[in-house]
Amino acid sequence: MADALVEFDSVVKRFGDFTAVETMNFTIDEGEFIAIMGPSGCGKTTTLRMLAGLEEPSEGEIRMQGRVMNHLPPHERDTPMVWQSLALFPFLNARENVEFGLEMRGVDAAARTKKALEWLDRLEISEFAERDINSLSGGQKQRVALARSLVTEPKILLLDEPLSALDANLVIRMQSMLTRLQRELGITFVYVTHSQSEAFAMADRVVIMSRGHIAQIGMPRDIYRAPENRFVAEFVGRNNIISGTVKSTSGKMVTIAGSLGQFKVAFGGAHQPVVGDAASFVIAADLVHLSTTKPKAGNMIECSLISEEFIGSVVTLFLEAPDGSEFKVQIQERELSDMDLKHMGRVFVSWASDRAHFIGAC
């Protein structure tokens, strides 16, 4: 494990009566690509702004390489940011924009021009060096903004939803460029986004935030397959959450009884089931087996088909469980076409116990 570059130590940020970030503890490692993700208003941007020194923590400490950063003004930090609006200076051309940070650091004119051109070249936009910022396309502006932030060779780069204004195709291209760049440079990227696909596609670790709290920190796969709580399970998408009470436990298996029947769920990790307590588990929509005939045994629910959503090779089916709740199933389109499903027709969903994920009472 690499050294911690940034430490958040019980950081709280309040704006008047509103608490934007509440007792946040986590570390960012050197050379790591970390994504902070959450719905709007969850405190992710505030966290980033505190790192850049644009907001001061109300309580707690932010340390960078062991040094307390709380009161350090933004211009004395080396924490360049790529802004959501890009914030390129409209009265400067592309090269002058890139040179800005070097100029502020007192680099002489010849050296900074050379450096700026190198970076524009690296990001494949050197032909636009002398162009007016406003005459560039969205993707080109994006690259100028990146070059402007990276030209001073910082240890850490902050990115605040930088791809949110681009169209879908360009987003994919920029994603691969960002991951490649981060790997080549070996510096830390802190990437704030509300987009799950962006976070999961690029980040080594993802921080999920909800209402100023950290809901979960982990690798994208863990967050996707093993959400620690209901919020993460719901936020991450196509998950079914089933609630009930713990009926019995045996070894690494817990039986949960609820309005939809009894289910066996494997558990391990954070949440310890206690007999009699309320508990929930998650079964991902793509881990469910669908059939028109009743399976012999195991975890199953009899549902009726309500609607389907076709997005290409994968289809999401929306089913209704006997208690009226929605149950989502994701299967391959070709599998579905082999089955003869009718609207409101009867289907069985079933899954192996080790596919389900126990999340306790939360």
Place this chain on the structure above:
Amino acid sequence: MKSNRMLKWFLYGYLALVLIFIFAPIIFSVIFSFNSDRFPTIPLGSFTLKWYETIWQDPDVWEAARTSLIVSFSVATIATLLGFATAYTDYRYRFKLKPLYLALILLPPTIPLIIMALAMLAWFAKIGLAGTVTSIIIAHSVLTAPFAMAIIRLRLSQMDATLEAAAWNLGADQWRALRRVIVPFCRPAIVSSFCLTAAVSFDEFAIAWFISGLNKTIPVIILEIVTGNIDPQVNAIGSFVFLTSITLVVIAQVVLMTRDKKEKVNHG
């Protein structure tokens, strides 16, 4: 369709009338400044540059022109500086008494000129500045600073709010961010505010007349000539004043508009 067409012509006509009412006196003044007759009557006499020669040779007019130029240049500088400072304060900071602060800044143009002129005269007399060029500069700066503030404030309101933070983020302290980002962004507004405040000061009569004393500005000398007798000299001076003012105003407009257009095209 037909009624649309009629409405269009009606509006054109209306516009023409407005323009005629505004510009007819000025145009006539310019025409009569080249007319050889002493009295402004039609038919016109012959073409002459006599009146321009007269004012060219009049040391009082030269003195007034010099005063006016000094005053309007100083006023433009001071008012634009004040206007920028207040507009930036408004843009950047939030504080309790801000509405009061803004009201106070925008107050001068709402005070009747005569009242303001009298108050200024009394005040300058008290502090021993009455009749000096400095007093005219101060009075005109008070009068025009709100215009400068309004123009620059409008420009600041069009600025991406993260632009200044981006400069800090790249290592600029507050002063350098101001100098390297805010001022360049506001440049069109600053230039146009400079021109407009200069024009207003150059034209301003009421306050100047009250407090100028022996340091007469151009509008004051015009009145003096007119009160003495009817003299086409005033037409010549008037044409000169009009030319100066309209040039400043046109520059101000062009600077503001070209910038707007450029940004609009590229955002589209």
